Amino acid sequence: MxxxxxxxxxxxxxxxxxxxxxxxxxxxxxxxxxxxxxxxxxxxxxxxxxxxxxIPHVGKKAVLVMCADHGVWEEGVAISPKEVTAIQAENMTRGTTGVCVLAAQAGANVYVIDVGIDTAEPIPGLSTCVLLEVVAILLQLRQ
CATH class of the missing domain: 1.10.1610.10 (Nicotinate-nucleotide-dimethylbenzimidazole phosphoribosyltransferase (CobT), small domain)
Structure with a gap:
């Protein structure tokens, strides 16, 4: 035995x-x-x-990354200033972030979605679903 x-x-x-x-x-x-x-x-x-x-076979895979600021920097609860959000979102469209490398290793596509990045400059390659205006209204209601 x-x-x-x-x-x-x-x-x-x-x-x-x-x-x-x-x-x-x-x-x-x-x-x-x-x-x-x-x-x-x-x-x-x-x-x-x-x-x-x-490595087990899994069919088509995707990672959805939702990027936003939502005023949390101003609330003092974020570790990085809001400018980092736009920089990292752009890095993700280039495939140069940790999540992109992990997704590539797994054979997954990465879709980067702007749900409220506070920047005046457009970021090529992002899908957009802006929620920032809604959050601004909610923050005003809270005051």
Whole structure:
């Protein structure tokens, strides 16, 4: 009879070089370092697993990213000023953000939707569904 210890001994060791490459790649993406939290650590662990080839087939996939400001910077609850929203939305249309890299790895299309980015400049490649005006009215009602 095979014991758990015997079974565990058959698992190959992780590949530290692959994990290091994954860490450098993730840190080089256009996003704040560590901003994907546990997902970053999981991606690095997966990169270190030898023989990880069994990826299940899933049909057509998509990631919808809704971008907006909604006045939260002024409320003091956002970590970045509102100008970062437009910059990151544009970066997403170029495929250079963490979510875009993860989506590409999964074979998913990324659709970036402006639901209230507070910018005067149009951002090419965005779908638009502006909610900013509605939020401004709600903030006025609250006063």
């Amino acid at each position: 095979q014991t758990l210890a015997d079974l565990l001994n058959t698992i190959p060791a992780i590949d530290p070089a692959a994990m290091s490459r994954a860490q450098r790649h993730i840190d080089g993406l256009l996003k704040p370092v560590g901003s994907l939290g546990r997902l970053e650590a999981l991606a690095i662990q997966l990169a270190g697993m030898p023989g990880l080839n069994g």
